[in-house]
Amino acid sequence: MPQPPPEPEIIMLDTPEIPLATFEGLVFGPRSDMPIWQQIRDHILGLIEGGALRPGSQLPGETHLAASLGVTRITLRQALQQLQAEGHLTARKGVGIFVRSPPAIFSVRDGHPFRENIETHSAPITTDTRFVRRELATAELAARLRIAEGAGIIHLRRLRLLGDQPVYVNDKHFPADRFPDFEALYTERQSVTDVFRASGIAAFRRVETRISGGFSSADEAENLRLTPGTPVFHLNARNEDDKGRTIEWTSGCWPLMSVEFVFGAPTK
Incomplete structure (x- = not known):
């Protein structure tokens, strides 16, 4: 019987986690003007568009990032899910959340x-x-x-x-x-x-x-x-x-x- 071909070697690229300090500088405005999760979403999007968060780089874990921003994981997750829905971030099952590369x-x-x-x-x-x-x-x-x-x-x-x-x-x-x-x-x-x-x-x-x-x-x-x-x-x-x-x-x-x-x- 013919044997299946060997799997070629895949080169794994290094995608280091983004330092928490990158996310500093966010000062929350009144909740009545804009929900906190949306302010986080706008802040992260600004970091992406400004080049501070590069395509393919990995965000810190939810627990550490939420603590750094002084919000709950639920609030942070709302912002991250919105950015994923808009195509700015991508979640890799079992790995984490990454800045999406250009298509x-x-x-x-x-x-x-x-x-x-x-x-x-x-x-x-x-x-x-x-x-x-x-x-x-x-x-x-x-x-x-x-x-x-x-x-x-x-x-x-x-x-x-x-x-x-x-x-x-x-x-x-x-x-x-x-x-x-x-x-x-x-x-x-x-x-x-x-x-x-x-x-x-x-x-x-x-x-x-x-x-x-x-x-x-x-x-x-x-x-x-x-x-x-x-x-x-x-x-x-x-x-x-x-x-x-x-x-x-x-x-x-x-x-x-x-x-x-x-x-x-x-x-x-």
Whole structure:
């Protein structure tokens, strides 16, 4: 039986916690003018916009930050939740709260590997291959791939990370009869585009792309380190070879604030 490819090494970036002294200087006004939590929200937003809190940096823990500001954790949490809802902060399950990095720009174009379609403003994108395995096509996947129900397919799941933060998880399905050596080729090259080329598919094109808003499932949330129900983009796409035969169906999930989609060549 083919063995799944080894997981590539992921370089973890150092994201030191922001010193508590950074948050000093907040003098609360009367509650009648503005709720305390909103004054905290405005203060933290000002630190972000002024550059004192840099993208990717981690906020101190709620207990220490609340004590530093002289408020309860409940009051502080209201401010932090509002900043998360507005897209200025992001919570990483089991890790903490971070200043959100600018969204990646993903260009939807024909015949280009993922790395050529993604533009980030900070850390490079890395890939964590979760598994590659052979399965039988369900009725839904058979319809997507234009094959018979129960036919053999290849299922590849990958996680894309920006630094140490997951930003995209996808499941790719391929008709197995087109790629008898998929596992060996992918293990060697770590690129679906290279697998296509090595399998005699010199050119392919995106014939269908669907992007919709929704909420993360438990499985998506676990992979992306989100709270289940977090707003996300769902992406579905189909690729064909130069003879019009379907060679790939992709289902993916991006956190809502992590990406901007561009159709066609990006503007430089």
